[in-house]
Amino acid sequence: MEITIYKPSGEITRWVNCNPEFLGIQAVDDESYIVGKVSNETHYIDIVGHTAVAKTIKPSPNHIFNYATKQWEDPRTLADIKAAQWTLIKAARTQAEYAGFIWDGSTFDSDAISQNRITGAVTLAQLSSTFTIDWTLATNQVRTLNQSEMLQVGAALGVHVQTQFAKGQSLRVQIDAATTQAEVEAIVW
Numbered sequence: 001m002e003i004t005i006y007k008p009s010g011e012i013t014r015w016v017n018c019n020p021e022f023l024g025i026q027a028v029d030d031e032s033y034i035v036g037k038v039s040n041e042t043h044y045i046d047i048v049g050h051t052a053v054a055k056t057i058k059p060s061p062n063h064i065f066n067y068a069t070k071q072w073e074d075p076r077t078l079a080d081i082k083a084a085q086w087t088l089i090k091a092a093r094t095q096a097e098y099a100g101f102i103w104d105g106s107t108f109d110s111d112a113i114s115q116n117r118i119t120g121a122v123t124l125a126q127l128s129s130t131f132t133i134d135w136t137l138a139t140n141q142v143r144t145l146n147q148s149e150m151l152q153v154g155a156a157l158g159v160h161v162q163t164q165f166a167k168g169q170s171l172r173v174q175i176d177a178a179t180t181q182a183e184v185e186a187i188v189w
Helices: 078-097 112-127 147-177 181-185
Strands: 002-006 012-017 033-038 041-048 051-055 064-066 071-073 101-103 106-108 132-136 142-146
Touching (some): 101 147, 106 147
Antiparallel strands (some): 041 051, 064 071
């Protein structure tokens, strides 16, 4: 098994091969901890003086080890946790917005470029009652749309985008109202 040895500053000092049962037995003065892979799990051994302190697996990148309680703790404030959860929700909202939408049995792309193209086509459709366009769908099939249909596609896109933002706003209200980390983390897209 290969282990990585770090200094307290976080600098990697070296990689060492060893047997899992010997993990952390040999300590060097300025090394903070050793990380190794055992059965696909990361195990932490901190070196305090010359004493190896075994830790459980780090629950998240945000956790730090409290030596007094011998527990991993998330030092972020509730406000920090809420901000992080809102960032995840916004990313999911964007993904849902760009995932496409269905109108009249056809699936249309809705990424940023497609939204601009639909908006442009709607503008052209408003200028002429004889408007027609061959539209390439998300499935790469082509569908011919007349003025009325193009306007309906534009309206369907608007409803699709607004639906995603309304869901995001609802989740934001829930995040703001949450009073514990568990409540915040339970709010997902």
